[in-house]
Amino acid sequence: MSYVETDIPSAFLQQLATLSPALSIAFENEDFTPTPGQTWLEVFWLPAKTVAAEIGVNGGNTVTGLFQITVHTPHNVGLGAGLAVVGSLVELFTRGTFLSYGVVPQLLITSTSVVKGQAVKDWYSIPVSIYYWGLTSN
Numbered sequence: 001m002s003y004v005e006t007d008i009p010s011a012f013l014q015q016l017a018t019l020s021p022a023l024s025i026a027f028e029n030e031d032f033t034p035t036p037g038q039t040w041l042e043v044f045w046l047p048a049k050t051v052a053a054e055i056g057v058n059g060g061n062t063v064t065g066l067f068q069i070t071v072h073t074p075h076n077v078g079l080g081a082g083l084a085v086v087g088s089l090v091e092l093f094t095r096g097t098f099l100s101y102g103v104v105p106q107l108l109i110t111s112t113s114v115v116k117g118q119a120v121k122d123w124y125s126i127p128v129s130i131y132y133w134g135l136t137s138n
Contacts, residue, residue: 004063004136007102009045012067012130015099016043019092023085036122037074039081044068053135060135063104067093067130072123079117082126086114093130107134 016025024040026032034040047065054060069089073082090112099107110131117126 004050004061004103005047007104008047008063008065008107008132008134009043009067011099011101011104011107012045012093013043014101015092015097016041016069019088034072034123039071039073039085041085042070042072042125044070050136052138058138060137063132063134063136065132067132069128069130071117071126071128072120073126075119075122075124077124079124082117082124086126086128089128089130090114093128099132104134104136107132 024032024035024038026034026040026042028044045065045067047063049064051062052059053062071082071085071089073085093109093112095109095111097109099109101107110133112131113129115127115129117124119125
């Protein structure tokens with residue numbers, strides 16, 4: 001059975017799976033050991049608010065939130081490799097793109113934002129925040 005809480009992140013992961021070249025991905029609450037010297041991604045689903053879009057028990061809802069993808073590149077190799085992946089992610093999740101999966105027929109990317117990277121342990125990390133708005137059934 002499909003649920004909004006599983007289908008929204010699945011819609012993003014389905015789109016992310018088309019990224020070329022494919023990169024290792026660290027998922028929330030799962031063990032992950034990055035390969036030294038290799039770029040990798042870390043993903044987080046951050047739901048915001050669900051609001052009734054229609055009156056009644058069978059009315060639809062709107063959902064909002066963000067899907068965060070942090071690009072991790074080896075420390076001290078410059079910005080080029082990380083920014084290339086960031087650019088690919090911004091293209092993959094361009095504002096106006098519709099995603100769908102299971103009970104989420106319309107998930108609209110409303111914006112994609114990149115913030116300043118920072119050194120974290122042996123990695124340089126650049127967060128990419130993908131904001132969405134969607135329609136779901138109740």
